[in-house]
Amino acid sequence: xxxxxxxxxxxxxxxxxxxxxxxxxERGVVKWMRLNLFANVQNSILTLIALYCIYWLVTSVFxxxxxxxxxxxxxxxxREILEGQVGGCFAVLSERxxxxxxxxxxxxELYWRPALAFVLLFVAVAPVLFRxxxxxxxxxxxxxxxxxxxxxxxxxxxxxxxxxxxxxxAGYIVYARLVTQSFAMGFFGGIVAAFVVWWLxxxxxxxxFLALEPVASRNMGGFMLNLMLGTVCVSLSIPxxxxxxxxxxxxxxxxxxxxxxxxxxxxxxPLITLLFVASVVLAYxxxxxxxxxxxxxxxxxITMFASAYIAEVIRGALAxxxxxxxxxxxxxxxxxxxxxxxxxxxxxLKISIPGIVxxxxxxxxxxxxxxxxxxxxxxxxxxxxxxxxxxxxGVYWELLGFAALLFFVVCFGISKYSQWLEKELATDHR
Amino acid sequence: xxxLSDPPQSAFKPSMLLNDTRYRGYTFQFIALVCVAALFxxxxxxxxxxxxxxxxxxxxxxxxxxxxxxxxxxxxxxxNQMDHWRAALVGVLNTLLVSFLACxxxxxxxxxxxxxxxxQNWLMRKLMSAYVEAFRNVPVLIWIIIIFTxxxxxxxxxxxxxxxxxxxSMVLFDSVAFTNRGVYVPKPIxxxxxxxxxxxxxxxxxxxxxYRRYATKLxxxxxxxxxxxxxxxxxxxxxxxxxxxxxxxxxxxxxxxxGGFNFTGGINILGSLIALWFALAIYTGAFIAENVRxxxxxxxxxxxxxxASLGLRPRxxxxxxxxxxxLRVIIPPLISHYLNITKNSSLAIAVGYMDLTGTLGGITLxxxxxxxxxxxxxxAFYLTISLSISxxxxxxxxxxxxxxx
Numbered sequence: 116x117x118x119x120x121x122x123x124x125x126x127x128x129x130x131x132x133x134x135x136x137x138x139x140x141e142r143g144v145v146k147w148m149r150l151n152l153f154a155n156v157q158n159s160i161l162t163l164i165a166l167y168c169i170y171w172l173v174t175s176v177f178x179x180x181x182x183x184x185x186x187x188x189x190x191x192x193x194r195e196i197l198e199g200q201v202g203g204c205f206a207v208l209s210e211r212x213x214x215x216x217x218x219x220x221x222x223x224e225l226y227w228r229p230a231l232a233f234v235l236l237f238v239a240v241a242p243v244l245f246r247x248x249x250x251x252x253x254x255x256x257x258x259x260x261x262x263x264x265x266x267x268x269x270x271x272x273x274x275x276x277x278x279x280x281x282x283x284x285a286g287y288i289v290y291a292r293l294v295t296q297s298f299a300m301g302f303f304g305g306i307v308a309a310f311v312v313w314w315l316x317x318x319x320x321x322x323x324f325l326a327l328e329p330v331a332s333r334n335m336g337g338f339m340l341n342l343m344l345g346t347v348c349v350s351l352s353i354p355x356x357x358x359x360x361x362x363x364x365x366x367x368x369x370x371x372x373x374x375x376x377x378x379x380x381x382x383x384x385p386l387i388t389l390l391f392v393a394s395v396v397l398a399y400x401x402x403x404x405x406x407x408x409x410x411x412x413x414x415x416x417i418t419m420f421a422s423a424y425i426a427e428v429i430r431g432a433l434a435x436x437x438x439x440x441x442x443x444x445x446x447x448x449x450x451x452x453x454x455x456x457x458x459x460x461x462x463x464l465k466i467s468i469p470g471i472v473x474x475x476x477x478x479x480x481x482x483x484x485x486x487x488x489x490x491x492x493x494x495x496x497x498x499x500x501x502x503x504x505x506x507x508x509g510v511y512w513e514l515l516g517f518a519a520l521l522f523f524v525v526c527f528g529i530s531k532y533s534q535w536l537e538k539e540l541a542t543d544h545r
Numbered sequence: 546x547x548x549l550s551d552p553p554q555s556a557f558k559p560s561m562l563l564n565d566t567r568y569r570g571y572t573f574q575f576i577a578l579v580c581v582a583a584l585f586x587x588x589x590x591x592x593x594x595x596x597x598x599x600x601x602x603x604x605x606x607x608x609x610x611x612x613x614x615x616x617x618x619x620x621x622x623x624x625n626q627m628d629h630w631r632a633a634l635v636g637v638l639n640t641l642l643v644s645f646l647a648c649x650x651x652x653x654x655x656x657x658x659x660x661x662x663x664x665q666n667w668l669m670r671k672l673m674s675a676y677v678e679a680f681r682n683v684p685v686l687i688w689i690i691i692i693f694t695x696x697x698x699x700x701x702x703x704x705x706x707x708x709x710x711x712x713x714s715m716v717l718f719d720s721v722a723f724t725n726r727g728v729y730v731p732k733p734i735x736x737x738x739x740x741x742x743x744x745x746x747x748x749x750x751x752x753x754x755x756y757r758r759y760a761t762k763l764x765x766x767x768x769x770x771x772x773x774x775x776x777x778x779x780x781x782x783x784x785x786x787x788x789x790x791x792x793x794x795x796x797x798x799x800x801x802x803x804g805g806f807n808f809t810g811g812i813n814i815l816g817s818l819i820a821l822w823f824a825l826a827i828y829t830g831a832f833i834a835e836n837v838r839x840x841x842x843x844x845x846x847x848x849x850x851x852x853a854s855l856g857l858r859p860r861x862x863x864x865x866x867x868x869x870x871x872l873r874v875i876i877p878p879l880i881s882h883y884l885n886i887t888k889n890s891s892l893a894i895a896v897g898y899m900d901l902t903g904t905l906g907g908i909t910l911x912x913x914x915x916x917x918x919x920x921x922x923x924x925a926f927y928l929t930i931s932l933s934i935s936x937x938x939x940x941x942x943x944x945x946x947x948x949x950x
Binding site for chain 2: 168169530
């Protein structure tokens, strides 16, 4: 029948028509806008509202930013330069830059020390964060970094960090010797060895060997204080959090209940009350005459706070692991510490990365709360010495905006990193 | 003939305490118990020693003394001759008030932003993700201070409202005034029978809920669908409006008026309350938005398609298929965000809003110097709230969890 077709119709086209462009409404920008901005009436209204919001934001912020004064001695000078125009007085940032970063009591000729410590922080953290890019030998520097940073920021004799390091080294050696027999013996033996070394070196006494000019903790402030509290507390709270989570999962009732009560108590109260404890109550619980640094007290309380939250994150991850993983570890004949170290924890920590990062970001933001117990961190500096000064009384937006920007950059960076890390560690094939 | 294959019962040796799994658990627990007990004994003995040196004893008697300070916002009657206990109670109520307001507002913001992030509209999606990222990544304390600054330093002073060509004017038909001393809003005055109208309104709210439940039940049992939209509105508002006019308009509004140096009349909502309320609401709203988005995304697309293939309309798909499943994912984190709001409301002390942290943990503590007692009470209060909220959450979780049969 196929050949009859040609006879039944008069004309048959023998060549293809050239392709035509789609109609204007169905291609390029117009199509995209029709789909994404003006799909229907409600959608168009939403677009118009959003456009108006953006217009309002831009027109109110842009002239303020563009007319900004970056060089003036005081807010009155700024206003004179502006002559009634809208404009920000960013001069406060350029003039008080150092105070915002380092606080108002850190000796200005020593700013290079915390700055150097800050730069070295990236060197120390890089091999931990980007394992595959940097050589593993750099981890040695990461391990040494806390002592270097302490020496740079607080100053004093170099013997203090070296002796502290010595304790850790002794502890590690004992641990490595004993761990072949049993993990518990190695662990506790290591701790005992470290304390013995610290106790012995306590007799060395004051010395000025290679001493940098000492700076007391109460003289630290600004964004430096936020960064210090954030890094110290997060890194301390992860091991404590793991221990608490394991304790809460444990089959030993007494240990389990100690952990449960601790976690629930800390999670049930606001951080402010814990900071109050650090600033006014903790002194009552210390030996008479002992004078604990406020910085150390705050670090203790914030670490307690963070480790309870991290413990909950890790507990979730432990519970999410398939039961077969535990059983597999048992069937291999591994004992509890081996099973945890080699099989359970690596997987659990991988699952809990997003949660841990959430806690870390939250904790870093919460370090601003120390301004309430009159420590001069970034927010404390802005609210206290800078806004109270006669020169800058009234420069709210520039200062608070700057603080918000600093925190935004750091926190956003951390969360982007964690998303990258999650992808990097995804070993399951989907 | 049988032989006993069990290993011979060996005598107990001390080394088994560490090496034998039967006893090791007891050893560790014993060590832990001793350590904790020693820690507490050490801290306790230090405490006793320090208290003895300072000549103090732990006692809550100071709560009965006159407080001698004023509180700028009180929900219950209070004056500075009342005792510290009363002041703390005022603080508790203020905490609950600001938490309640912030929870409701944060839910509204969060649900709106979360749904808008999934909207077809590209611009709205981008705008909402900017909102979420900006607010999640900046400390709430900074937001509180920013809004407080707006409320106290940027708003016009009451005297700016004076004169023919005033620099500022009241909004909403001259009923609301935004000043640097807070926002003045009209205050309802209840005449005789006024409370009856309120009671009728509450009763009709209950009635509306009951009606909607009845409609759902009828739908599930018989398949008959009653209208729910306009009857709900009618049940809520008609009886109250009727009662209002029948009883002769017993509720009137007292408008704020400029008199002397300040506004008089109306209700003065303090700038610190507004700062705390809105900062907590937009900050937590950003977190809630992410939960709402995750909850809606967690319902698989096949559910939507299945519902659509049954011929349901989009609105009904949302109400009958997506939301019931999404809520199961959304509600638990939502409740823990409510808990966070309550705990974060303790930041009130940064802007001088007199919540419990401001009264008991602030002025009372400073005046009496009773640090340990005040902070114990403070922690006990927040713990009670947290534990009751998580108890409620458990009850809810059990009621909505997947019924697997």
